[in-house]
Amino acid sequence: MNFSSDTAAPAHPDVLAAMAEANAGPAPSYGNDARTEALRARLREIFETDDLAATVVTSGTGSNALALSLLTPGHGAVLCHEAAHIHEHERGAPEFFTGGAKLQLLEGDHGRIAMPALEAALAHRNPDFVHECPAFALSVSNLTEFGTAYSAEAVAARADAAKADGLSVHLDGARFANALAFTGASPAEMSWRAGVDALSLGFTKNGGISAEIVILFGETAAKFGELEARRKRAGLMPPKTRFTSAEALAMLKDGLWLTLAARANASARALAEGFAAIDGAEIVHPVEGNLVFARLPQPVIDRLQGEGAAFYPLGGDRVCRFVCSWATTEDEITALLDAART
Ligand SMILES: Cc1ncc(COP(=O)(O)O)c(C=O)c1O
Numbered sequence: 001m002n003f004s005s006d007t008a009a010p011a012h013p014d015v016l017a018a019m020a021e022a023n024a025g026p027a028p029s030y031g032n033d034a035r036t037e038a039l040r041a042r043l044r045e046i047f048e049t050d051d052l053a054a055t056v057v058t059s060g061t062g063s064n065a066l067a068l069s070l071l072t073p074g075h076g077a078v079l080c081h082e083a084a085h086i087h088e089h090e091r092g093a094p095e096f097f098t099g100g101a102k103l104q105l106l107e108g109d110h111g112r113i114a115m116p117a118l119e120a121a122l123a124h125r126n127p128d129f130v131h132e133c134p135a136f137a138l139s140v141s142n143l144t145e146f147g148t149a150y151s152a153e154a155v156a157a158r159a160d161a162a163k164a165d166g167l168s169v170h171l172d173g174a175r176f177a178n179a180l181a182f183t184g185a186s187p188a189e190m191s192w193r194a195g196v197d198a199l200s201l202g203f204t205k206n207g208g209i210s211a212e213i214v215i216l217f218g219e220t221a222a223k224f225g226e227l228e229a230r231r232k233r234a235g236l237m238p239p240k241t242r243f244t245s246a247e248a249l250a251m252l253k254d255g256l257w258l259t260l261a262a263r264a265n266a267s268a269r270a271l272a273e274g275f276a277a278i279d280g281a282e283i284v285h286p287v288e289g290n291l292v293f294a295r296l297p298q299p300v301i302d303r304l305q306g307e308g309a310a311f312y313p314l315g316g317d318r319v320c321r322f323v324c325s326w327a328t329t330e331d332e333i334t335a336l337l338d339a340a341r342t
Contacts, residue, residue: 001309001336003271005205006175006290008310009325011247012207012260018250019209019243027242031056035245042252043215048188053224054215056244057236060174061090063200063212065097068137069230070216070223071168071198074099076136078170079121079162081106081113083145085172097234102133110285111144118158122165138162142190143175143182147268147291152185152194159195168220169195174202174212177261178289192217203251207260207326211247260326264290267324267333274337281340284319292322300340307339 002008027033036056043054057063064086072078078094080086082105086094095101106121108114118138127134140158142150150158159169171191173179176199180190191199197220203211214231216223231237238244251257265288272287272294280297295318296304304311312321322336 001307001332001339003322003324003328003336004310004312005323006264006325007205009207009327011209012250012256012326014250014253014256015208015247018246022242022246029239029241030237031241031245033242033245035242035249039245039248042249043213046187046252047191047215047217048186049192049217051221052192052215052217053221053227054213055224055227055231056238056241056248057212057214057231058210058238058244060085060172060200060202060204060212061093062234062236063202063214064090064139064170064172065093066227066230066234066236067170067198067200067214068094068101068139069097069099070220070227071137071170072098072101073136074101075133077102077104077133078137078139079104079106079113079118079135079167080139081108081111081141081144083111084139084141085145085174086139088145097230101136104135110148111141111146112148112150112154113140113158115157115161118161122161125165135167137168137170139170139172141172141174142179143289143291146285146293147289148286149179149182149288151183152189155190155196156194163195168197170198171196171200173199174205175261175289176201177206177257178265181258181262181265182288191215203248203257205325206251206257206264208247208251211244211251213248261290264324264326264328267328268292268322270330271322271324271333271336274333275340278340290324292324293319294322295319296340303342304336304339309336309339
């Protein structure tokens with residue numbers, strides 16, 4: 001009964017097989033190999049554009065921080081939700097990689113940036129006033145940190161507002177596939193067609209081992225040389241990139257990434273339905289991906305912990321986070337709900 005994190009899940013067997021297959025003789029290093037080239041070609045197909053540049057890193061934090069460092073100078077700010085991973089859980093990596101940019105926090109229900117909050121921040125922005133720290137980028141997470149999804153239209157609305165004021169747009173897509181599986185949007189609709197300039201596309205939480213891709217779209221793709229220089233300087237350039245690219249290629253083959261994300265999402269829905277039927281339990285955020293946030297009666301929390309279930313109680317108000325992955329089984333969900341009801 002491990003609902004602690006999707007990063008705790010095993011890798012999908014196809015990913016391991018692809019890495020084993022990549023282990024044949026020598027290959028050019030630092031991303032100059034055939035698999036990394038094939039990955040770029042595949043991304044161009046999947047995102048329906050030749051106007052992209054992509055590179056491979058090995059953590060979501062690195063991917064976010066690197067992307068933001070291209071979009072924001074150290075004397076600027078990044079607008080993001082107050083619960084954004086880049087603010088709460090990256091140990092200042094975005095600030096470090098940008099050379100000191102501030103994160104300017106915005107409110108919004110269920111992890112989604114509220115349009116009025118964004119509009120107010122943009123209205124107050126005055127880059128000509130030398131004493132202020134103006135925003136240069138907006139960062140949106142999809143899925144959000146509370147497991148909710150933005151529709152492609154909702155991303156576009158926020159991106160349009162930001163771009164009207166000259167900001168660039170970053171999307172933290174650590175769970176991008178889960179958002180696509182929930183909304184039914186295409187990768188292109190959820191990214192560059194919605195105005196996203198830089199996407200941190202994650203596979204690690206969805207059956208991969210360590211493949212995280214930074215994708216630059218449109219005019220931002222011209223910054224690829226700078227991206228590579230920053231990636232090297234940050235120590236995010238795996239010498240044996242062929243293995244990381246092999247992982248990503250395996251995830252993208254025959255839609256595996258979307259199949260696995262849809263499976264994880266379905267597990268979360270089943271879990272949430274089970275919790276909702278328990279007296280005194282409450283689902284606190286809409287379950288639109290693979291995360292469930294439930295306020296549970298204390299005896300239920302105690303019982304689950306007593307039975308050895310792994311999950312995170314968050315703070316003092318009995319809200320607990322349960323994360324499903326591609327590998328979550330029906331048996332695990334049944335066992336957890338049985339333990340909760342006993
Ligand atoms: C929304 C989001 N973005 C980024 C990350 C960072 O990923 P990593 O742990 O690989 O650095 C996480 C990890 O939990 C996340 O949930």
